Amino acid sequence: MHDHLSLKAIQKEWHGTVKSYLIGFIASFLLTTISFTLVSTHALTGHTLVYTIIGLALTQAILQLLFFLHVGQEPKPRWETIVFFFMVMVLLIIVGGSLWIMNDLNDRVMSEMTEAMSHD
Amino acid sequence: MTDFTIHHTPDPQADTSLPDPNQDTFFTTVLGFWMYLMTDCVFFAAFFATYAVLHNNTFGGPSSRELFSLSTAFIETMILLCSSVTCGMAMLAALRGKKNQIIAWLAVTFLLGASFMALELHEFTHLVESGNSWTRSAFLSSFFALVGTHGLHVSIGLLWMFVVTMQVFYWGVTVDTFRRLVVFSLFWHFLDVVWIFIFTFVYLMGVI
Numbered sequence: 278m279h280d281h282l283s284l285k286a287i288q289k290e291w292h293g294t295v296k297s298y299l300i301g302f303i304a305s306f307l308l309t310t311i312s313f314t315l316v317s318t319h320a321l322t323g324h325t326l327v328y329t330i331i332g333l334a335l336t337q338a339i340l341q342l343l344f345f346l347h348v349g350q351e352p353k354p355r356w357e358t359i360v361f362f363f364m365v366m367v368l369l370i371i372v373g374g375s376l377w378i379m380n381d382l383n384d385r386v387m388s389e390m391t392e393a394m395s396h397d
Numbered sequence: 398m399t400d401f402t403i404h405h406t407p408d409p410q411a412d413t414s415l416p417d418p419n420q421d422t423f424f425t426t427v428l429g430f431w432m433y434l435m436t437d438c439v440f441f442a443a444f445f446a447t448y449a450v451l452h453n454n455t456f457g458g459p460s461s462r463e464l465f466s467l468s469t470a471f472i473e474t475m476i477l478l479c480s481s482v483t484c485g486m487a488m489l490a491a492l493r494g495k496k497n498q499i500i501a502w503l504a505v506t507f508l509l510g511a512s513f514m515a516l517e518l519h520e521f522t523h524l525v526e527s528g529n530s531w532t533r534s535a536f537l538s539s540f541f542a543l544v545g546t547h548g549l550h551v552s553i554g555l556l557w558m559f560v561v562t563m564q565v566f567y568w569g570v571t572v573d574t575f576r577r578l579v580v581f582s583l584f585w586h587f588l589d590v591v592w593i594f595i596f597t598f599v600y601l602m603g604v605i
Contacts, residue, residue: 288492294489312601334593334596364435372449
């Protein structure tokens with residue numbers, strides 16, 4: 278009996294519903310299909326296409342975090358949400374920082390090489 | 398029992414008919430596993446950054462545009478999305494305490510996950526057999542590192558799913574199996590979120 282009651286108590290803390298999974302599924306299905314179609318039919322080109330599919334991917338990730346992983350729905354204090362935003366910060370520093378440094382390095386080394394070549 | 402109550406300050410007004418050490422275990426386990434998932438995210442971020450830096454360094458070998466099949470990647474994405482939803486359905490069955498439904502939904506999830514891995518391994522063997530393995534160029538090294546790490550996670554997830562399904566089969570829905578199902582479902586949904594970015598940054602942007 279004790280086991281049964283505490284199971285009930287735990288189940289109350291879990292947030293999924295059929296509705297949330299269906300919304301998540303339909304939205305993800307549509308977003309994936311849109312980005313796939315945009316790329317395969319060349320409906321958009323260049324930077325517009327790149328930014329559009331990145332936007333669609335971010336939207337889909339946020340929707341899945343909300344509807345599948347239930348981020349931000351736990352009781353206060355929201356440790357999971359806090360840890361999540363800390364991770365996003367670390368992620369932005371790692372990815373943004375790496376790309377910034379490496380592209381900058383690439384530009385500098387490449388322009389020096391072109392200069393050195395033109396001196397010859 | 399004393400192990401559970403070390404950090405527990407008893408409330409004098411608490412309802413003693415419901416001593417509930419398992420509930421504490423549930424919260425700490427889920428939070429701890431969530432923290433692991435977040436560090437795993439950072440791990441994947443490092444691979445994504447590596448891939449973004451190296452994806453043009455083909456060393457005279459084939460580029461992503463010549464190698465990747467967009468339709469295969471699209472099918473893989475849809476399979477993984479469906480498996481994420483069927484895993485959620487298993488969780489909803491666990492909420493209602495329906496043992497057979499949990500096992501059925503997890504079986505569907507397992508089959509979808511296994512077919513995802515089959516497609517990915519097929520793609521990998523095709524690349525290796527045509528001489529484009531991870532030793533070919535920095536681009537392919539970073540590609541195999543990123544997508545292979547995700548595939549490794551899915552494979553471990555399949556093994557884990559099998560173990561959890563067996564536990565549900567033998568023990569039914571208890572405090573322990575429910576907690577394990579919750580933790581496993583977090584892992585499985587998380588892998589789908591990571592795949593969205595692999596599909597977009599590796600496959601879609603690779604063929605533009």
